Amino acid sequence: MLKKLIHIIFLPCSEATMLMEKRNAENISPKESRKLSLHLAICKWCRAYKEKLEILDKMLKIKLSDESDVEINDSDIQNVKERVLKNLDIS
Secondary structure (H helix, E strand, O other), X not given: OHHHHHHHHHOOHHHHHHHHHHHHHOOOXXXXXXXXXXXXXXXXXXXXXXXXXXXXXXXHHHHHOOOOOOOOOHHHHHHHHHHHHHHHOOO
């Protein structure tokens, strides 16, 4: 109950995901970083989203780099899905 209350009042998931996206594009303030860290400590769904975001960002950087002809295939995408489900204990 306390986790849910903190989760809703302090930083809802919608704001947490926005901060994760913002952090990938630019720097976030120390206050935003602390709020996001607290939210991620209590929200397994946003932790999974963060992991997915990091993996996709890494794959995109590899794909867009001039030094690599790496292709992202269906098995790569399936591996990402399986890792996220494993972390959520839903699989």
